[in-house]
Amino acid sequence: MGLRKDLRKNILELGTGLINWLEIVPENYIYRGGINQKNFQEVLSSNIPLIPHGVNLSIGTAPDEGHRVAYDKYLLEGLKNLFTQIQPPWFSDHISCTRINSIYLQDLIPVPRTFEAVEVVANNIKFLQDYFQLPFLIENPSYYSDLIEPELNEADFINKILASSDCGLLLDVNNVFVNASNHGYSALDFIDSLDLERVVQVHIAGHLENYKCWINNKVLGILDTHGHPIRKEVYDLLAYVASKTEIKATLLERDSNFEDFEAIVQELKTIELIL
């Protein structure tokens, strides 16, 4: 599971039966003292392995002219200290752009699927792998716009980044379902087109249907929320991926609606049965 403030007690009480590792958003555990640090130490002392999954490394950001990469030194230093402490087997982030001109956008903005973007993303990943001396995984993000005319389809874009940067894949099967539904393609064909030998980790989550954008009143088919029950079709995609490749770690992503923890535990049990 993902370690979230509101789930920490439940997770620690549940112990290491169903949950045998935890994913953390590392940005939430750096440069902090007090109760947050104490709670984190409590999790560390439980000896459950922690794996960082970032949202702000912004591997899709094009660097300024004359620069090799576009990174936030303060963030990277904080993460390096954290990684030294938790010794993760790998770390990951999304193929997205969350920072432009040093401004954090607080959301996962898609990266145009161009050959140039492949080069930029791969270059950024190589820099991160070198800086942290750890294997890196890219996650296929959900996206609601192509932004500009794509030069590559989604699977080719991901495969080229994987090959150019020699990194692993964190395959989010909910994102596959969301994108396939919103953009009208076959989720299974998409999975079959990926270089599945690169899959290390899998994410599974729930989503919201018919999100109405309050700015322009347009309705989006599916919004990736991580706050709703997992649909059968998404479980089926997990089973499909598991039948095709070896998965080292599977994560139930839940970022809101924690009240019914028993229902979350049931989802974990379903995942365990599938695997």
Next chain:
Amino acid sequence: MSKLYQVQQEILNYLLNRSTDFKLLSKDSRDELDIYKSLILNSAEKLLASGFQHSHILLKSQWRDIIKLYLENFPSYSPIYFMISKNFTEFIKSDLFQKNFSYPDYLGELVELEWTKIELLNSNEDQKNKSSILNPVYKILKFNYPITSIIAYLADTTISLEDKVTTEVEADSENLFVYRDTASLQIKTFLLSESVIEVIKYLEQGLSPEEITGLLCNTENSGQISQIQQELFYLLENLKKLNILIKY
């Protein structure tokens, strides 16, 4: 300049309403980006309402416009929560905020207190100040309004939102010791008189009760000296109980 770089500049300009001139992003793409605009606003609204909950009560009807203007003009250069909150505090103090929104005169002080609580809750300064006899994580804030009473009023669920927003509050100065309790690690506050502030300053310098008494006494009347000693004794005992004084 690369095409990807230019596209991302246009994305930034669109999301932050900085330009209406777009060469690479089509009208359809910009419409699709509205989903991201809405999600960014939704999450910032929620995030800041949780940290600035009393200010949020006061500004509820204007909150979306406030957050929108904040994101457009005071964008965050850090993904770290307390730095985003600090940025928001600066926005509330800015002319831009003051020109565009209606708010009570005490809002700036209320926001200052809410920000201080966030800052101290997350502070890792205790690692640096281990030698202090005072609680290592604290700030003394001086207000022109009775902020403690204002917070209690705003938190009172029996009072209507309309009353909370429209009730005028008269200026009445207040000094507050805001600190992180060494046992619970929660943020607490303690009202200070001017004379207690003076004692705290002496304690910061590591002075003993005798030295502090000596400095507080400008009389040779032994009766007054013993009264000051007694009052200081009670004060120090109280500060110990509150985990404000930790090594005395």
